[in-house]
Amino acid sequence: MVQKTKNIRWWIAGSIFLATTINYIDRQALSVAAPVIREDLRLSNEQYGWIVSAFLLAYAIMQMVSGRLIDSLGTKKGFSIAVIWWSIANMLHAFSKGMISLGAFRFLLGIGEAANYPAAMKAISEWFPKEERTKAVGILNMGPGLGAIIAPPLMAWLITDFGWKMAFVITGAIGFFWLLLWRWIYYEPEKHPRISSEELALIQASQKEENLEKMPWLSYFKYKEVWGLTLSRFVSDGAFYFFVFWLPSWLADVKGFSLLEIGMFAWIPFLLSDIGSFVGGWTGGQLMKNGMSLDASRKWVIWVGAILVIPVLGCLYIESPYWAIALISLSLFATQFKQASLFTLPIDLFGKKDAASIWGISGSAGSFGAMLFTPLIGWLVDTISYSPVFVIVSILHIISALLVMVFIPKIKLVSRADNLKIKT
Numbered sequence: 001m002v003q004k005t006k007n008i009r010w011w012i013a014g015s016i017f018l019a020t021t022i023n024y025i026d027r028q029a030l031s032v033a034a035p036v037i038r039e040d041l042r043l044s045n046e047q048y049g050w051i052v053s054a055f056l057l058a059y060a061i062m063q064m065v066s067g068r069l070i071d072s073l074g075t076k077k078g079f080s081i082a083v084i085w086w087s088i089a090n091m092l093h094a095f096s097k098g099m100i101s102l103g104a105f106r107f108l109l110g111i112g113e114a115a116n117y118p119a120a121m122k123a124i125s126e127w128f129p130k131e132e133r134t135k136a137v138g139i140l141n142m143g144p145g146l147g148a149i150i151a152p153p154l155m156a157w158l159i160t161d162f163g164w165k166m167a168f169v170i171t172g173a174i175g176f177f178w179l180l181l182w183r184w185i186y187y188e189p190e191k192h193p194r195i196s197s198e199e200l201a202l203i204q205a206s207q208k209e210e211n212l213e214k215m216p217w218l219s220y221f222k223y224k225e226v227w228g229l230t231l232s233r234f235v236s237d238g239a240f241y242f243f244v245f246w247l248p249s250w251l252a253d254v255k256g257f258s259l260l261e262i263g264m265f266a267w268i269p270f271l272l273s274d275i276g277s278f279v280g281g282w283t284g285g286q287l288m289k290n291g292m293s294l295d296a297s298r299k300w301v302i303w304v305g306a307i308l309v310i311p312v313l314g315c316l317y318i319e320s321p322y323w324a325i326a327l328i329s330l331s332l333f334a335t336q337f338k339q340a341s342l343f344t345l346p347i348d349l350f351g352k353k354d355a356a357s358i359w360g361i362s363g364s365a366g367s368f369g370a371m372l373f374t375p376l377i378g379w380l381v382d383t384i385s386y387s388p389v390f391v392i393v394s395i396l397h398i399i400s401a402l403l404v405m406v407f408i409p410k411i412k413l414v415s416r417a418d419n420l421k422i423k424t
Helices: 008-041 045-073 075-095 099-113 116-127 130-140 142-162 164-185 197-206 217-222 224-253 259-265 268-289 294-308 310-316 321-342 345-350 352-383 387-407
Strands: none
Touching: 008 045, 008 075, 008 099, 008 116, 008 130, 008 142, 008 164, 008 197, 008 224, 008 259, 045 075, 045 099, 045 116, 045 224, 045 352, 075 099, 075 116, 075 164, 116 130, 116 345, 116 352, 130 142, 130 268, 130 294, 130 321, 130 345, 142 164, 142 224, 142 259, 142 268, 142 321, 217 224, 217 352, 224 259, 224 321, 224 345, 224 352, 224 387, 259 321, 268 294, 268 321, 294 310, 294 321, 294 345, 294 387, 310 321, 310 387, 321 387, 345 352, 352 387
């Protein structure tokens, strides 16, 4: 007889958190290695910006596609294929010879990594009741921060001892170890051999009203809520990616940090982003437990996070790199505090059958926005300085929050067309 596991949904949350951590180690590897690679391959800031945009272009296109594929293939199989793809793509970076080849491998990486969040959100929609979803998303959303914490010292050590090419091979191989865990632990709740009857009943009772037929893909765009999610992510994701892809370069170019110093300090803001993600998820759940409505709790968290990003403007006025890192840390704390609620909205609005597809559409829009912002960053840095970039970053989340208010006046499960009946 198979031994039942108590609260296995939290083990599921832990496994997708690990996948997202690995995802961001692979993604962050280039930004940490950028000062070395730019010198070795003789790349300008603008060329580096276009290489980053190649990743974001693939990431944007494939989030939309992969969301639908995950809904069709299922969470277990879809996530497995994605991790195999992006792990191999990361290892291929070792064969880069210049801007074109490095950009091509980044494009391949973006194709695979795009499935991470749609698959993770679908897993959360399948395994968690509404009251626990922001907490689960908060745990998931700690992955980017932890990946960005691990990547600087790990890559600095690997580059120093083995060279930047072997560093990509080693980090790319990590995903295959996670794959073994995923194949063992993940099943749908109704099919899981180790789930208790009490936990299954809890999950099913919360999700009865979400047992809707999956909608045709084009029909999503009839809903103003989808446009609200899409536009909100379009304007705000680039602000987070600025720190993911440019923080090591900013520390090297503006503050004179060496590769060793980058490894020592560049992880700190992402530690705070992890804390912000957890605190944002926990706060959303606590607000609902204390009687606040779903709509009010989500929007309260979104607005507090958006406002707390603004102090990053202080980086333009202080000389100390350590105080600058503190302000950037606050900004990333606030960003992920906000995203814990924003990233949960596709599930709140459309339920588990459409979760991956809706998240893929909004995530794709966010990546397109970041893709357009990234070469602009490179151009601004080469022609002016980092100063206008910090100004733009400080206000993007406020615009994002306003778009949520305009397009989603009340966060609740959307009304479907008459032919989309609730299953009995």
